[in-house]
Amino acid sequence: MKAYLSTFVMRWKMELQYRGAVIGGVICQIFFGLILVSLYGALYRSKPQALPLEAVASYVWLQQAFFRMLLSTDVELLDKIRTGGIAYELCRPIHLYGFYYARMLAQKLLGSLLRAAPMLAVALLLPRGMGLMAPVSPAALIVAVIGLLLGLLCVCALDNITMALTMRTLDHRGVMAMLNLLMMFLAGNILPLTLFPDSWQRVITLLPYAQLLDTPIRIYTGQYALAEAPQALLIQLVWIILLVALGEWLWARHQKRLVIQGG
Numbered sequence: 001m002k003a004y005l006s007t008f009v010m011r012w013k014m015e016l017q018y019r020g021a022v023i024g025g026v027i028c029q030i031f032f033g034l035i036l037v038s039l040y041g042a043l044y045r046s047k048p049q050a051l052p053l054e055a056v057a058s059y060v061w062l063q064q065a066f067f068r069m070l071l072s073t074d075v076e077l078l079d080k081i082r083t084g085g086i087a088y089e090l091c092r093p094i095h096l097y098g099f100y101y102a103r104m105l106a107q108k109l110l111g112s113l114l115r116a117a118p119m120l121a122v123a124l125l126l127p128r129g130m131g132l133m134a135p136v137s138p139a140a141l142i143v144a145v146i147g148l149l150l151g152l153l154c155v156c157a158l159d160n161i162t163m164a165l166t167m168r169t170l171d172h173r174g175v176m177a178m179l180n181l182l183m184m185f186l187a188g189n190i191l192p193l194t195l196f197p198d199s200w201q202r203v204i205t206l207l208p209y210a211q212l213l214d215t216p217i218r219i220y221t222g223q224y225a226l227a228e229a230p231q232a233l234l235i236q237l238v239w240i241i242l243l244v245a246l247g248e249w250l251w252a253r254h255q256k257r258l259v260i261q262g263g
Contacts, residue, residue, distance in 0.1 A: 003094050004102040011106035015114075025068065029119055033064040037130050049243045051194055054133045055221045059192045061123040061132045062217045065116035069108045069152060070187060071180060073159055074100060078176075081166050090255065096159060097251045101170060104156045112152075136222035143229045147216030150236040154210045157243035158183070164250035188214045194223060208243060211236040 037057045044053045077100055080086040091161060123132035135141035158179075165175050184190050186209035193204055193214045204210055215232050218224040224232055 001018055001199070002041050004098050007099055007102040008106045011103045015107055015110040020096050022111075025115050026118050027062040029067055029115065030122055032059055034130075036064075037126075041129060046211070049195070051152070051223075053129045055223065056192060057130055058133045058196070058221050059194060061120065062220065063187075063189050063192075063213055065119045065123075066112050066148070066213055067189065068111040069155060070183060072108055072111050073176070074104055074107065077103075077163060078166060080179060086167075087180070096255070097248055100163065101156055101160055104125070104159055105152070108152060108156060128220055133221065135197045135220050137226070138204065139226055140219055140222060140229075143233070144216045144220035147219055147229075147233055147236060148213075150233060150240065151212040151216055154208060154236060154243060158208065158212075159241060159242065160247040161250060164247060164254050167254040183209055183212075186210065187212045188217075194218070206235065209241045211239050216248050 037060055040056050040060065041053065043049075044056075049056075077086070080089060089099075092099065120132060124134075125131065135144065161178050162175060168177060186193075186207055187206060188194075188210070193201060193210060196204060205214065215224070215236060219226075219229055219232065
């Protein structure tokens with residue numbers, strides 16, 4: 001456990017070095033957030049929807065604030081798989097899946113916090129219908145934070161599955177592009193899942209991608225009542241266990257059959 005904690009701390013300190021990237025990311029996500037909120041505002045003026053505009057705007061801002069949690073990945077590991085440098089990692093006296101899970105957890109957690117704090121502060125200052133609404137209750141905020149942490153564990157497990165699949169290919173770009181597009185669509189980043197037809201939502205909300213950000217956002221905005229929150233958190237927990245188990249199996253299987261590319 002000490003080795004994984006040290007790995008987490010080292011990756012955390014490494015992420016703190018890229019302040020310029022954080023500033024650029026914040027400006028970029030605020031820009032896209034304003035565009036999306038304006039588009040939904042125009043849609044609601046022409047054709048009002050059952051879901052309040054304030055809830056949709058909050059959904060957009062929370063998705064943008066934690067965008068890095070979804071799409072950031074361990075580029076160093078991908079390079080090691082491509083060049084054959086992962087052979088040195090196999091010599092480490094540690095569990096390789098846990099080692100890279102800890103690295104990814106630190107990368108996504110700190111990257112999200114550094115970008116989310118200023119973005120949410122700006123969103124709270126925007127006028128009603130364009131900015132971030134307050135949580136429906138303090139209890140909902142606490143449960144939403146718990147759901148967000150479970151979503152973080154879930155997305156790290158998904159990324160480790162992607163890494164395991166990359167071990168079987170010569171190039172990670174095809175696998176990453178396909179899975180990232182699937183993630184963005186089914187996690188609600190392209191279009192809020194709350195705007196999908198009800199028949200679609202009954203299926204989509206049970207998939208692992210909806211557990212990343214959609215579930216905590218719905219709790220925050222009150223679309224999931226506090227009485228429904230335990231069931232939503234349980235679904236997240238079940239997916240974490242299943243995805244970690246699948247990732248462990250894939251890593252163990254592919255490490256045994258790994259063909260090192262490069263010299």
